[in-house]
Amino acid sequence: MMDATIRNHWFLDPGPLSSWIDRFADELAAQRYTPLTIEGYTASARHFAAWLGRAGISIDVIDGDVVRRFAEHRCRCPGGRQWLRISPKYSRRAGRFVVFLQEAGVACPPPKIASPYPLLDGYQSWLHIHRGLSERTIARHLRDLHKLLPELGTATLDYDAALIRSVVREWRERTGPADLRTITSALRSYLRYLAGAGLCRPNLDHAIPPVLQWRLSSLPRYLAAADVERVIASCDQLARGCLRDRAILLLLARLGLRAGDVACLRLDDIEWTSGMLRLSGKARRQVRLPLPQDVGDALLAYIEQERPCVPEEAVFLTMIAPYRSFAQSSHVSTIVALALKRAGISDPPSSGACLLRHSAATSMLRSGATLEAIGTVLRHRSLDMTAHYAKVDIAMLEQVAQPWPGELPC
Missing domain, CATH: 1.10.150 (DNA polymerase; domain 1)
Structure with missing residues (x-):
């Protein structure tokens, strides 16, 4: 395998881009890519650079159209290649190299397309x-x-x-x-x-006419307390990401955070000395919530033992290089869905992060917490939203429900 790699390196002359391919490899290494993945990226970049030289294309005109032409060319490049078409994965790696060149100022940046609606x-x-x-x-x-x-x-x-x-x-x-x-x-x-x-x-x-709907007409979707603990314990089955997923699930289940709250959490939002958690919710409303002991322990274990040592402010990062924060809050809901599956809960009321948020509110209500206290933890603007959870208190509803009058005489 090594002999083939050396032979391909010899036949594929990247020309003036040779030093930039080395820098590209250094950047990938800094982002904690594995050596095998780095070799795949640099092989694509070297092939692309050699093709540019054979096609007579200068560096300063490289753009997305050039990458498309590279992907569609019938390869007869040196090194014994006889490819009818470049694979999509191979061309995407070459495109990543082009982005690197554009960010470095070697290639021209992509033109900005004017919006039709300024x-x-x-x-x-x-x-x-x-x-x-x-x-x-x-x-x-x-x-x-x-x-x-x-x-x-x-x-x-x-x-x-x-x-x-x-x-x-x-x-x-x-x-x-x-x-x-x-x-x-x-x-x-x-x-x-x-x-x-x-x-x-x-x-x-x-x-604008209103869209008619019954506001808060359904019952809250929640899990029983025992099922919530099974979901959290399911993280022990993971070989990679166990501590991260456990900390995320505890934040959702104990504090009722939204998926966006977890995805946007920063390291300086955790006040270790005072045991508080600072959150920036909807419309940039900042609040501080007390950090339960088990949640704080889980966060500390993840940060010290499993979180990659990279210059990222986000608490929770992806587990595959390049290590970066979650691009979307839906990634948090995916972690919940996978934990439900591991825990053997085959028919949950829902499968997103809101399921644990609703479960936390329901658990607090059944433990005797007032609606005002629950609304404060969940950061509801209106008490009407929190009152939605009163529907699950069957014992209270039985006390206020009126008996059915039956048939009334005329």
């Missing part, structure tokens, strides 16, 4: 600065508005109630109630921004 740039800044929304929520609003704006048009001063209602009615026929609620929420927000900036008539957001 007003959305100001709207995005408004959501971030004045509304305090997360990047994920902002991205969802922008995605929904890109669906609506082709029908609304860009002449915002001409918007009227009839146009707004017409667009919403049309989308009601295309999608379900859940999606329609998110779309109309984004549209209301956008119209308020435009009205505040003097770009459309005021109060057009009131022209």
Whole structure:
């Protein structure tokens, strides 16, 4: 194998990119990639660099189209290759090398594509600065508005109630109630921004018809306390990531955190001396919660024994190089779903992080905690939201329920 590697290195001349391939390998090593993976990346980069020389393509014109041409070329490059087509994985690794060159300033950065809706740039800044929304929520609003704006048009001063209602009615026929609620929420927000900036008539957001729903009509979905402990104990079955997953599950089950809270947790948010946890919730609302002993012990064990030593501020990182924070909060829900499967809970009410959040609230209620205390821990803005959990207190409901009157005389 080593002889073949040396032979391929000899036949594939990367030319002026040779030193940059070495730097590329150093960067991958700094991100804790394994030597075998690094060799795969550098082999693709070396092949790509040699193909550039044979095709007469200069470094300063490398872009995504050049990588596509490399992926589609019928390979007759030196080293005994007789490939009809480059594999997708191989070409993706070459594309990663191109990104490295662009970040280093060797290759030209990809051109910025002008947005067809320039007003959305100001709207995005408004959501971030004045509304305090997360990047994920902002991205969802922008995605929904890109669906609506082709029908609304860009002449915002001409918007009227009839146009707004017409667009919403049309989308009601295309999608379900859940999606329609998110779309109309984004549209209301956008119209308020435009009205505040003097770009459309005021109060057009009131022209959007409501999407009817029974608010909090269902019972909370939760696990029994014994099942929650089985889910946490299932982490002992893991050979890799055991301590990380255990700490995440304890944060969800003991403090009722949201998936986004766990994904965004930073090392300096843990106040070890005072035993407190600092959280930045929705709309950048910061709170401090007491850190239970078992949760603190699990966090300390993960940070000291399992967390990779990389310059990342996030507490929880991926277990495969490159070690980085979770790209999406849904990764936390995936950890919960896998733990449910390991624990043998085959038919849970749900499989996301909210299941443990609801279970924590239900457990606190049955232990005698007041709705105000539960709402404080869960960081609810309204007590009506916390009152949702009162439905699971069957004993209390039996005391206030009225007997069925039966048939009443006329």
